[in-house]
Amino acid sequence: MHFQQLAYFVAVAEARHFTRAAEAVHVSQPSLSQQIKALEGELGAELFSRARGNITLTDAGEALLPLARRILADADTARHEVRELVHLRRGRVRLGATPSVCTGLLPDVLRAFHDLHPGVQLLIEEGGSHDLVRQLARGALDLALLVLPLPAASPVLTTVELLQEDLVVLSSTARPAPGTEGTVRIADLADEPMVMFRHGYDLRELTVAACRAEGFEPQFTVEGGEMDAVLGFVRAGLGIAVMPSMVATRAGQDLRVTPLAPPGLRRTIALAHRSDVAPPRAARELQRLLLAGRPDAPAPGSGSAPGSGSGSGSGSGGTVPAGR
Secondary structure, three states: OOHHHHHHHHHHHHHOOHHHHHHHOOOOHHHHHHHHHHHHHHHOOOOEEOHHHOOEEOHHHHHHHHHHHHHHHHHHHHHHHHHHHHOOOOOEEEEEEOHHHHHHOHHHHHHHHHHHOOOOEEEEEEOOHHHHHHHHHOOOOOEEEEEEOOOOOOOOEEEEEEEEEEEEEEEEOOOOOOOEOOEEOHHHHHHOEEEEEOOOOHHHHHHHHHHHHOOOOOEEEEEEEOHHHHHHHHHOOOOEEEEEHHHHOOOOOOEEEEEEOOOOOEEEEEEEEEOOOOOOHHHHHHHHHHHHOOOOOOOOOOOOOOOOOOOOOOOOOOOOOOOO
């Protein structure tokens, strides 16, 4: 049974005339009649009674008509839905990103994507790189923005480096500026009260490791917050925080951004997807947008350079990689 045969059957059923039905579907009358015959042969029943030149539906034809109309309508809907997806008038993208990337990099990129494709739904999942790698591997995400190197090797993922970014020190403008001569050394943090992220933030582990490498334990006035909470605590003057420069530049005029003295701390952001499954069309378009237009290098002393690499956990640049 073919869609064409059903379309011809419905045309005859509605016109009650083979010649007029053939004209309606733009086919010759013999071809239409041949296809109706083939359909009747496949179904094992006559669909039309042709007594005395009058075309009426048999019981089999009456039973088939609503089903044929529904099948043809569903096929037309399917064609329309696929056409909408192909032309990106509809669809969805499931994108994972670390919290700091959501705050710093994503707003401008997602705005540009939405302006181009307003009918595509954007589903954002925030999480640490480790959790996002797991979700990518099991197919729960189409793409993810991660921090390199990845927490564990994953042969099913391909990563492409997007940019490298300096980390900076964020402080309240109501407090004295940390460090000297416009920069902060890691050693200077020994005398500074700090606001710290909760456990699970790679930025926390990085900051603690950098301080310990200088021979001291950081002093936490408040710890355990998420990104927005930490920004609020710093704004309230409870302490300083080590932040990605993209986040710091969006923090507001009441917060001071101070670069870390060389060699500083840097992180590498990469775009990841499964290597064994092609992302959907809408996800590929967002991927193209991310790779084609990186944001301007933000924050004092920050640097970003394009690069690429494949594999899981490949990354270059940066004295110490940071995450989340």
